[in-house]
Amino acid sequence: MALTEQNDISIAEIAIYTPALFVAIWLCIRHGFGRSSGWLYLIIFSLARIIGAAMQLATISDPKSLRLRIGAATLQNIGLSPLMMVQLALIGRAAENIQKSTTCFVTEQRIRFIHLIVLVGLVLGAIGGSQSGQDLADTGKYTVSTLSQAGTGLMIAAYILLALSTALVAVQMPYMEAGSKRLVLAVGLSLPFILVRLAYSAESLYGNNPAFNQVSGDINIQLGMSVIMEMIVVAIVESIGMTLPKITKSPAGQSDQSEADYEMIPK
Template sequence: MALTERNGVSIAEICVYTPALAIAIWLCVRHGFGRSSGWLYLIIFSLARLIGASMQLATISQPQNISLYIGSFTLENVGLSPLILVELGLLSRALTSIRKSVTTFVNERMLRAIQILVLVGLILGSVGGSNAGSNYAVTGVYTASSISQAGLGLMIAGYILTVLAAVQVAVQISHAEPGERRLSLAVGLSLPFVLVRLGYAAESTFGHNSRFNQFTGDVNIQLGMSVIMEMIAIVIIEGFGLTLKKIPKGQQLTTTEDARKVSSQNQYEMGPHYETNAGH
């Protein structure tokens, strides 16, 4: 059986995301597996792309297996969320470095709130994609469910908030440590490619253009607006990640607010003894 264009795209994804997964694992080992750091989401994203591509290729030998199609397209939808979460993780690290010397309007709690928003969108996208696939198996027509639309709506909101946070970080990035300043550049360079990918997802979910249909749409549009955009974003993020220094486990990044709290606590504990010594 001859390979289709979709099969070719899947083979290309496996070729790209196999080394990307290895690099993601190395970055997690080097910088930590914490969700706030963002590197863990690189592993999740790479796995989603590898598994989805493998399921799509499996349809060559099992063309009537609807479950393979459902799984492949569901993973394609939810894979967008980890990209935004990775960028939020990079912004969190940059912000922590900035807040060691100055205060900022955006803080780590705000970034965590955006992460939760995107994660909820991820869950809704997974459920909605599964439901849409099940309906396709019955009706033979693929339409995005309302749950998928709600999930993508949350991801769009998360992306907009991420851009606003990135602008805030970029304005004050000069206060970050020299080795951390490149984080803002990594996010700034990758965000436009994620935007194109998000636009493709929005058109396929909310629009009625058959060329953007995930099951029967134009493969070249998918390749240009989705697959290649994601690959470029991952290359940028992992490329910058490989240049970052490792922060020792014992070295805590203390923000200016934390420093003031510690200082106030120390003065409180020293109490009258401190004042007596000061008088002498």
């Protein structure tokens, strides 16, 4: 049986996200699973893409399996949430660095609030995807769940707050150490691509264009607005993450950096 374009994309995702998974694991080991939770979200995202692609490829031998098709589509839909959480973790770490020298408007509590919005959106998207899958099994027609729409609405709100937080942190870059500036750079470069990915989700859930249907839509649109956008974001974050110096612990248990690692900017 000849491979379809969707099969080719799934193979490419496995080929790309498998090494990305190992890089994310390395970043967690280097920077710490607890402190640098943003890298942990990269592990979750990479696993979601690998598993989703594997489920899609499994339909080659079982093309009538609705569970495989819906499972792959659901993982594709909720994959945006871990990417957003990565950005929130990075910008939160940059804001924390600013607070060593001056007051930062972007506080840990505000970052946690945005994180909660993303988490709720993730839960609603997962439940909504399950409902859509059940409808497809019962009626043979894929219908968008209102819960999925609500989840995407929360993701849009979270994106706006993330972009605003990034702008506020960027204004205070003179107070940052060199490594933290790279974190802001990673988020700033990622935001346009996340916006395109978010626009694809919004159109697929709110619009009536069948080309954006997550199960039977135009594969080229999905490739350009979803798959490639996500790959670019992961490449940006991991590339910059690998340039960051390892965080060490001072005797008091606080994070510390040597002068060789970070160059403090004069206040």
